[in-house]
Amino acid sequence: MNDVIIIGGSFAGLAAALQLGRARRKVTVLDTGLPRNRFAGHSHGMLGHDHKPPLDILADARRQLTRYPTITLVNARADSISGAIDDFSVLTADSESLRARRLILSYGVVDQIPDVSGYAEGWGTAIVPCPYCDGFEVAGQHWGLVWSGPQSMNQVRLFHDWTDRLTVLADGHDLAPDIRTDLARRHVAIADGRIVGIVRHGEHEASVKLDTALDVAVDILFAHPRTKPSASLHESLGLDTITTPTGIALKVDERRETSMPGIYAAGDLANPGMPSVTTASWQGATAGISAQQSMLV
The missing domain is CATH 3.50.50.60 (FAD/NAD(P)-binding domain)
Incomplete structure (x- = not known):
């Protein structure tokens, strides 16, 4: 069994994985490889990575995570979640069933681009x-x-x-x-x-x-088009949400825990303010640390 399954492997998800891997916790990251900012040529405002292409930053992060033997990165989509704290089950699109004590949702949002030429x-x-x-x-x-x-x-x-x-x-x-x-x-x-x-x-x-x-x-x-979560897992779980000017965000507490015990959220999916790679990264790190500390005995 995993200690944590992270659904979404962009900035928030990888930041969470880094903290958990350094704590020697067993982590699986599920990711579809479609980060929201993949259309941008450069990412700005992230200390140490200013003006780098966002896909390059993510590629470097994945390479850095390979030094942690308890982290597994999987190119797969999570189709459903069941169970409860200490025994969650995640079914992937490849029909693989994975179990974990904690979950971190970081699958982000997609921009609903208006049907306007250009x-x-x-x-x-x-x-x-x-x-x-x-x-x-x-x-x-x-x-x-x-x-x-x-x-x-x-x-x-x-x-x-x-x-x-x-x-x-x-x-x-x-x-x-x-x-x-x-x-x-x-x-x-x-x-x-x-x-x-x-x-x-x-x-x-x-x-x-x-x-x-x-x-x-x-x-x-x-421009600020409407957004929607890139998956509907939070809906099937009945997690609490809040309304933002452009869509919805998952409701979390100061530890990034959602309304369901054992499930945490970070990144644009749970960010009602102005999104950025910096905020996604610190939220992911917070979620990872909080999930790890919640398992201490």
Whole structure:
């Protein structure tokens, strides 16, 4: 029997495995090899790995884990979970049944890309969600922000640390008069109309096509599409969730334990704030340490 099975082997899952492996706990990591940030050319803001391709960072992490004999990395999808604390069973898509005393869910989320021409092609390069991840490289340039709801006003305030040239694309939202007044006070331009197409120019630049027949050229476009968990295991388990501006996240306590004893969660799946590789890594490390300490006798 494993001490811990980790479902999801990106930054959070591997960080958890590292802590458990160093504690000589038997760990199996199940991963499908599709991290959320695989579309990004570089990852930023992670100490010691700034400006490295995220897939390269993950490949290095997997190589480093090979020195720990109690860690097993498996390219497989978890299809179902049953059991309870000290005796969980995970069935993989290959019909292999694995058992563990504890579980860590770190299978992340997927971005629900709008059905707009050019959106998917630009995602991760010309269209990005996080100023902490990509803002420095385009600071002082003309940014666009796709309005997604009241939470977008927080982004407007945040972006001023990087640029004074910002255009809000309403994308069919009816912006209230007080919001328009506030945006005007901040010298933020507003482009009404719904986005019908995006044409990328080079690595970052894009032209946003609107149904008003007006194109808006920006040096980078920030957007926050809806997300959904990349698997439904938490639903079958009945784990508690919380609502976020873009979707749901698993509810966890300060030890990263979910509403079911013995099951922990980390990374974007359980992060209601601004996701990043740094937060995913520390959450994964916390989940791994907490799972290990919960098994002490």
